[in-house]
Amino acid sequence: MELDSIYQNFECRNTEDTSEPQTLNHRQDEGKDEKCRGSRCLVLMTVCLGLICVLLLVIIIFITAERESLVKSYKNTVEEINQTINSLQDNYTDLTQKKLELETRVNDLSAEKSQLQRSADSLSQKNLELETRVTSLSDELRKTSKQVFFFISHESKSWSESRQYCRDRGADLVITNTEEKQRFISSIVKESVWIGLSDIETEGRMKWVDNSTLNRGFWSNGQPDDYNGNEDCVELNPTQDPGNNWNDVPCSDKRKGICEKN
Incomplete structure (x- = not known):
């Protein structure tokens, strides 16, 4: 057409x-x-x-x-959005896990803090009790020994020589027959020293230098053992427990002596 x-x-x-x-x-x-x-x-x-x-x-x-x-x-955008959502979900899961871990750690630290606080409170209480006890012991010691003073020999000698050193100066080896006096002597010496206790006269019968019989001892664990049958004199070792620091040793060993003068 x-x-x-x-x-x-x-x-x-x-x-x-x-x-x-x-x-x-x-x-x-x-x-x-x-x-x-x-x-x-x-x-x-x-x-x-x-x-x-x-x-x-x-x-x-x-x-x-x-x-x-x-x-x-649109498809690319949707795919990117889905990837972003998945990534955010993974991050959220990780953050949730970390949050739980941190909460657990915080709870543990809080429990440890509470335990430490209780321990600190207990130690503070014990410290106050010890301070009170020390003050009481000091007061008692001052009352019972107002006219008594102590001194330590300058040289290490045998038990008999150390006793003679004290006697030459109007004193004698110390007698620690009470817990208060025992703890006080332990607190002022820095090394092992002779005290006025022995069984030189009668084996197995400890006597003080004033001839009084031992009623209460402050022996270290397993003492006295009279090792080799030749340990008749007593030393005080301040590095051990103040309530349990006596030891029998041969009288010929060299120690400084702590003297007591009334």
């Missing part, structure tokens, strides 16, 4: 351009002109429709490409 229209259009142009004298009447000329104009309109409409189709095709292709691009971008 388009070829017929183009041919008719071409025929119309040829008819208009001819130089031959017109033999048709005026009505035929007008009909032919209308037919030519219709053919040109049809061609123009066909071209316009073709252009519109091409434009629509381009638009459709463009929209399809954009749609595919948007769909792809």
Whole structure:
């Protein structure tokens, strides 16, 4: 149909351009002109429709490409969001675990703090009790020994020589027959010293230098043992428990003596 229209259009142009004298009447000329104009309109409409189709095709292709691009971008965005969500969930799980661990640690530290506080309170109480006891012992000792003083020999000698050292100075080896006096003497000496106790006269019968019999001893664990049957004199060792620091040793051993003068 388009070829017929183009041919008719071409025929119309040829008819208009001819130089031959017109033999048709005026009505035929007008009909032919209308037919030519219709053919040109049809061609123009066909071209316009073709252009519109091409434009629509381009638009459709463009929209399809954009749609595919948007769909792809949407999928990528969704995937990134999902990855981000998964990562956040993992982080949240890790943080929750760390929070639980920290809470457990805090609870443990709180328990340890409470235990340490109780221990500190107990030690403070014991310290107060000891201070009170020391003060009491000091007061008692001052009351019972207002006219007594003690001194230590300058040289290490045998038990008999140390006793003679004391006697030459109007004193004698110390008699520690009470717990208060025992603890006081233990607190003022820094090394093992002779005290005025022995069983030189009668084996197994300890006597003080004033000839009084021993009623209470402050012996170290396992003492006296009279090792080799030759340990008849008594030393006081301040590095041990003040209430249990006596030991029997040979009287010939060298020690400094602690003297007591009334």
